[in-house]
Amino acid sequence: MARMFTEEEIKQITNNFRNDLGGGSFGQVYQGQLSDGRPVVVKRIEFHRKNDDSKWRHEKLMLETFSKHRYFIQYMGYRADKCENEGYLVMEWLPLSLRDVVNCNKDVEDDVNEWRHLTNILVQLANAMDHIHQTRFGTDRSTYAYGDMKPDNVMLQKTNEGYLVKLIDLGSISKVGSQNFAYTHGYAAPEIYSGSGLSVQMDVYCLGMIIIDLLTREVITDKKRAAEENRRRKSKSKDSDESKEKHNKAQHMCHQRGHMVSNWVKDKIRASHESMRALSLIALHCTDPTPGARPDMKEVERSLRELRQ
DSSP: OOEEOOHHHHHHHTTTTTSEEEEOSSOEEEEEEOTTSOEEEEEEEEOOSTTHHHHHHHHHHHHHHHTTSTTBOOEEEEEEETTTTEEEEEEEOOSEEHHHHHTTOTTSOGGGGSHHHHHHHHHHHHHHHHHHHHOOBTTBOOOEEOOOOOGGGEEEEEOSSSEEEEEOOGGGOEETTOSSOOOOTTTSOGGGGGTOOOOHHHHHHHHHHHHHHHHHOHHHHSHHHHHHHHHHHHOOSOOOHHHHHHHHHHHHHHHHHSSOOOHHHHHHHOOOHHHHHHHHHHHHHHTOSSGGGSOOHHHHHHHHHHHOO
């Protein structure tokens, strides 16, 4: 149950803000520990700009709403300090992300690459995204979308059954039609660069790009492309070439050998040619350049469930 923390408790949890995990344009993140020993992260947001307080309240509302669902990060509580012009959000801490899996990090256990685990992770991810799309807030009947879905925002919790997905960075969730929303080069749908507002079809595109990453693992194993991705992320130019390039390369692989699975991944997952082809086609369907040609998230989840063993 989420609760309000005191200033002293926040300092104790973070050991006086000693373990800084980094941050971005909206807040700094610190690793900490509750009094009962549970590891947590504390997001510290300073209210310097006009909308900082409302952004903090929005993220707090998203955490309160979605953390009740098993595929979202657990929300522990908050603290708002108007005198110091800052707010805090306390959440569970998980060490493993889908980015670690995509990057083939050495400390990632090999079993995560098994077909049953990979497909189950994708089923959970599609289910979580669809839950966002179906959620309504009271009398507000607006549809919401995640917007900035990428492997970095998907945490994984090891369980006896496999891996449990936990979505983070819930402040990214915005109303469909919004023009002011977060996105990441390499995962962003092409219509974003022509000025389209946020849509659920953009989330479907992001999921397709994540599937491509998991099946090819080329985006990050190639150092040159990693450097290019970093350059694009820092660049202010609106350039959709990266996601188009990933899509086109994956499509070319499918035409050549029936699927886009790299040899390294193929050796790990040990799936049939038909299964690899089916998942590859789901990814290409999700990343169709035309938004209306993409399946809805519920359809994607259904297709992924059929592949799960």
